Amino acid sequence: MKENECILEMRNITKTFPGVKALDKVNFEVKKGEVHALVGENGAGKSTLMKVLSGIHSPSEGEIIYQGKKVEFAGPLDAKAKGVVLIHQELSLVDEMTVAENIFLGDLPRNKFGFIDWKGLNKRSKELLERLECEFEPTELVGRLSIARQQMVEIARGLTQDVNIVVFDEPTASLTQEEEKVLFENINRLREQGTAIVYISHRLNEIFQISDRITVLRDGEMTGLLNTAETNECELTSLMIGRDLEDHLDFEKRGRDEIGKEVLKVEGLSKDGLFNDISFSIHEGEVLGLSGLVGAGRSELAETIFGVRKADSGKIFLEGDEIKVGDANKSVDLGIGFVPENRKEQGLILGRSVLDNLSLAKIRNLNRYGFIKGREEKLIYQDYQDKLDIKTPSSKQQVKNLSGGNQQKVIMAKWLCINPKLLILDEPTVGIDVGTKAEIHKLIRKLAAAGIAVLVISSEMPEVMGVSDRILTMYHGEITGEFYAEEATEEKLIKGITGIEAGACKVG
Amino acid sequence: MKSKTGIMKVKDNFDIWDFVQKNSIWLIFVICIVFFSIMTPNFLRVRNITNIFLQSSFIGIMSIGMTYLMIDGNFDLSMGSIMALSAVLVIGFMDYGIPVAVLLSLLAGSAIGALNGLFVTKAGINAFIVTLGSMLGVRGLVYIYTGERALVSSELAFSEISAASVGPIPLPVLIFLIMLILGELVLRYTSHGRGCYAIGGNYEAAVNAGIKVDKHIIINFILAGFTAALAGILMASRMNAATPTLGMEDHMIVITAVVLGGTKLDGGFGNLIRTLGGVLVIGMIRNGMNLLNVHSYVNMLIMGLILISVVYMDQKFDPLEE
Amino acid sequence: MKKRFITVILCLTLVFVLVGCGSSGDEAAPDIDEVVIGITNNNVGIDSYQTTHYETFREEAEELGVETVRLDATGDPALQVNQIEDLIQQQVDVIVVWPVSGDAIVPAVRNANQQGIPVLIANSPIDESGFELVEGFAGPDNLTQGKYAAQMMKEALDGEGKVVELMGLPGYVTAHQRSDGFNEEVENYSGIEVIETQPADWDRSRAQEVMEDFLTKFPSGQIDGVYAADDNIAMGAINALEEAGRLDEVKITSATMFGDGYDAMKEGKIYGTIYQSPVEDARKTVQTAVRIATGEEVEFFNYFDTPKVTLDNIDEYERPIW
């Protein structure tokens, strides 16, 4: 094989799920000995593309050419056997077992008596670890290793046989900088050995550090194929999150002078390793956008304000009164609503009905002596089903049977019906179809008009710019900029969220 | 079973708490020895030690099967009933000769185990429910088979199996220790053993790595049935008879012994050496309390309290938790 | 792994070092002040008869100035075997066994016999194969008690009627002997028929439930008598009969009197029962045991008197405290 030959080509891959087009005619290719970065925000389709590659999903359209032949892998195990190894963000390791065992899990070498050949196992593992220049022993327990080292175990596992392509899915999400360095050295080593690397990440600095070429995905579409050397972070970010301003996002914004009275004030909020010294405030009828890439600490900050996480230091005031940090129950009483990022895990009781989920927060005020006022609950349900146009066959339908957009509306309704003073929305439109998305955007503005303070967290640039009166940018756990709608430009925001000239562009 | 990597801390140094937590059973073990040998002069006589081992060997044999099951994240409430079933069967089939009777009752025990395993893996029913059902059902079969009465063996030779000894070591103890060592070797050195740890430690990872999860779990249920049957046969030989009430509470004692030994209820962690510690501690408590002339409810009280404290320690000092 | 092995080895070494220090042999001729009686009871917690027996045993021994080691097998035949071994271990002068199962203890008793420790069987008999291994039996004659109950039933029903039987916990010797005695005797009476038998487990609430079911199954006029294995069961049956308003049409006999039953008999609710005193039982047992220990010859069967009690002679007896 020649040096520049494409070892893998995915042509015109389209993958549709009921109601959602997850991938739309995506082309993706990897060459031998290159690190090809695959970037895009959450929900852009990176993981789906890789699942199509490994055979977990079969593509609705398109074909995969591997080593010059059309293939369709039966699954990750099959893919691995044929030289394509996926290393997931969530490590698939058994903490209680040794490094060597984890490397050869499912295929432990045996001697002629049927016993595990520990000597051989440790020797082969040692060789692999040496190839990756790892400094730990194959006999150590995986649970005792740092994350970076665990990741190396995952990589070593991929190298137990001939490997042509290694896919890293957000490998640095939980690594320290030191560990990151080790990882990159190893990636470089693999590259030198002629292995093709697919590197999935949304951390731009890494991508520039490690990759040769970059494929950008956005909303299931491929928006660019770039040579790393010929591009910069700003271009990349705008390919990732920049969209044409959709028509409906042309809302009337409040200016600097029109802000109402302060609803929420955060002072010096810090949590070790997540965010540091955060201070800001939100006002009545204001939509505050919080923009940052995944991993900047946005969700963690929101969770702390709502009270499902505890902070190390700092104070939170609601309408001037200090509230106890870390008591979500109290927060709901005080009128804070929170639409979390992960609908299914954090937002919904999937096995319960739409009605139950919708009224879950409201029922604390919707009862007499603990008995739920059934008729009023029904009225509220009908009211919000109507207002938000939630499509469900009946109020008794299990919420897991609804589409993503309707599920999100149920969560929105859950909080709207408590008449919140402050509503926090964490990625309110991820994985939701375009129509519903627009509805949600309109809703956000309507809420603000009704006097609610809204905090919108999003990594979609037009969304933030479209709905917010004011925007904060966040990078690495710190607030890097503040802009009013009239002065915010895509360029300024991108600078903020990518940490370029951090602090330099602070306004007001 | 989500991977816990996100909250994992780096642990390179020797951690005293961790050491204590992992070996808490040996700490309790030593405390028991010291306590009982101070309290009763007879406790540390060679014969009494042999005695403790002999008495513990039946529970011990069953705890081998239970440890395997618990390492892969399951457990079995029906072991006491299976033990009774094979005890009455081995006596009942004595007319066909000892080897046939032993073989048949081992087979019966393993078959019930296999049934449990199939219900858990293939039907996908929770192990608690499956074995709760067979605990009652198998006990019912035992009563029906015996007509409520004790069965007495006509073969004196049968009673010699458990009365025999190799050197100073009684045969049941020898069988227990050999099985323990074999069991530990299998756990450490075979793909079945390591598979159990993988399944209990991270089910998803085990499936992803192509481990045949169902097969391993069924094998362990069969093993649990087999060890219960073996204990039942030895017990029947020891008494040269079998009563239908045999082993009524044994599932509880076996689970207690294994949990005391530090095997995690969620699986993935534990070994037979520490299970041996749990078995011996329970044996010592039962024996020592007898020597101390203390009423049996004190046994229960102490066992209950130790169990709760072990769970507390497990939670408090879990090296893999936040 | 290595660390753990070392720990194990250290612990075991410790055990054996201590063993070396602890063991020493001594054997003395028994004098009444030095006599140690060991007893393993059936299941002390389960009914007040056994509890009273347990307490009286201690008191009587104290009175005679002998030491006791009192153990409780908690209804587990396997545990009882262990306890016999423990008692052999402690070199008591005589072992008293209240068998959970008359069959299952034979090998353990043989072991005691081989060690030269005399064994006295208390309360419920050992299997005949064990007769040659024990010094004797002290206690009530449960078979006869069952027969007495049948005789009283015949009296009560004037020789004709249908009877339901509520027996004790299946698997217990006492339960089966009382049942056997009753049924054997009833065979001699052509007019009396046992129409149904159900286990009531010595348990009042169980007895009550079973009796309730009988009462619906057999409408008024179809049950003439109830035979209860003891007064605890009889009380449960009376509760059910009273509730159904059918107490008048049914005669009740039981095989052992308890305090509640005494009151019930005075109220005319129980026709006949047997006065089996745990106090007397325990005293007789201790006395026989002491005689054995001091080398006296004893008779093989040392039954104590268990007379029939009906309303006619009830005033000759005090209300039982058990």
Add this chain to the structure above:
Amino acid sequence: MGSSVKTESNLKDSSSKKINFAEIIKRHGILFVFLLMIIGISLRTDSFLTQNNMLLVLRQVSVKGIIACGMTYMLIGGEFDLSVGSLVSLTAVLVIDFHDILGPFAAIIIAILAGISVGAFNGFLVGFLKLNSLIVTFGMLFVIQALTLLYTGGQYVSVSNQGATWFSIIGRGFIFGIPIPVIIFGIILIIFGVVLSKTVYGRYLYSVGGNPIASKFSGIPKTYITFSTFIITGLTAAIGGIILGSRLMSAQNYLGQGYEFDIITAVVLGGTSLFGGSGSIPKTLIGVLILGFLSNGFIMMGFPYYVQWVVQWAILIGAVWMDVASKRGKILA
């Protein structure tokens, strides 16, 4: 993302007719078993399907039924309590023993307080210290049993002058021909059923069992909900103990031995999941009745109770299998 979308695609498939059939079995399967069983038994014996016998069975199941209501809460909330059997013994012994000392009213209060305190202790260990409820309550089973034995010394305790107290009415009395235990059971069924389906507490319970994380993200105080289920179960065990004591007018340390397994079996038979988040009181009633009729029916047919165990085994496995199979849409896992 991908995986979540995948479940949606499964659901798409699941709207086909085959699953609707499974849905019917899932909804009504256990009732089917129940009816089949009743028909089977009544074919064998005449006195089974009589009004008297029905009332009798209701009374016989009432104690376990009451505790099963508490256990239903426990399982819906995603936890276990194996110590209820021991707690029944303890509270029965307490209520009988204190009856003669302080009078029936005070005795009842003491028993209820004992039930609640033991429940609170369990709840503290599981709710606040986050210990595994299965092992903790398993350990507590031993501890309470030992304490009861310690308290009674193995003797049974009984009320000395049974004629002079109203206490026996609880277990033995009738109102309009209906036994009072059945009435208490009925009231508790209604209260528990209504609280579960109509109150905020019930909703919270389902949420905490169904998705603890989402519950936290909705501001529901999970720790306190878990804690409360243990107190409620302790309370029902105490009520059970009091009724049992009153029915027998005496008590003993082993009275409730083994209840925990019967009760969990009944609740699970009814279709309440062991993993929390689903179940209902009417379902539990059916489970309790199945066990009650089974036990009664087998005595009616003249079999000893252990024959029933074998049948119970088959019914338990069959019912749960049907349940899980219909939920996943195929027979085998």
